[in-house]
Amino acid sequence: MHLERFEHLVDAYGPDLIDWPVEDRAAAETLLRDSREAQDLVHSARQLNAALDDYQVAAPSPDFESMLLDMSPPAPRREVRKSRGFTWAGLRFLTSASAALACAAFGLVVGFSVQDAPAETVTSDEADAFVSVAFSSYDETFWKGEEG
Numbered sequence: 001m002h003l004e005r006f007e008h009l010v011d012a013y014g015p016d017l018i019d020w021p022v023e024d025r026a027a028a029e030t031l032l033r034d035s036r037e038a039q040d041l042v043h044s045a046r047q048l049n050a051a052l053d054d055y056q057v058a059a060p061s062p063d064f065e066s067m068l069l070d071m072s073p074p075a076p077r078r079e080v081r082k083s084r085g086f087t088w089a090g091l092r093f094l095t096s097a098s099a100a101l102a103c104a105a106f107g108l109v110v111g112f113s114v115q116d117a118p119a120e121t122v123t124s125d126e127a128d129a130f131v132s133v134a135f136s137s138y139d140e141t142f143w144k145g146e147e148g
Helices: 002-011 022-034 038-054 064-069 088-115 125-135 139-144
Strands: none
Touching: 002 022, 002 038, 022 038
């Protein structure tokens, strides 16, 4: 392992080799044992970690919080529009509901009129022939007539 790679791994994973990827540990231990520069890098990283662990941030004063809030921009004003009757969304809903109601009424009318129809429907021979030709193969004699 080169010293540059070792320095990169110290920066990325810290000075403790146990936190490093397994595939890099053996080469890092060898370099650390043989290189004074690698030992200095680990020592410096440990000192930095200790300094960061000891660092305390003071709580902000109420004056500072107030100053920050005073500097913040005001919330955007939202315009309230006065509605004039139906909105477009309300009109679309009303149109859709009216169409659905008309379809339902038409279905009820058709349903009740079918109930009044005679129970047995008589079909003519021509109608039977037409249906059988429509659902089966095309027969030219039907379409040309009997003269064919």
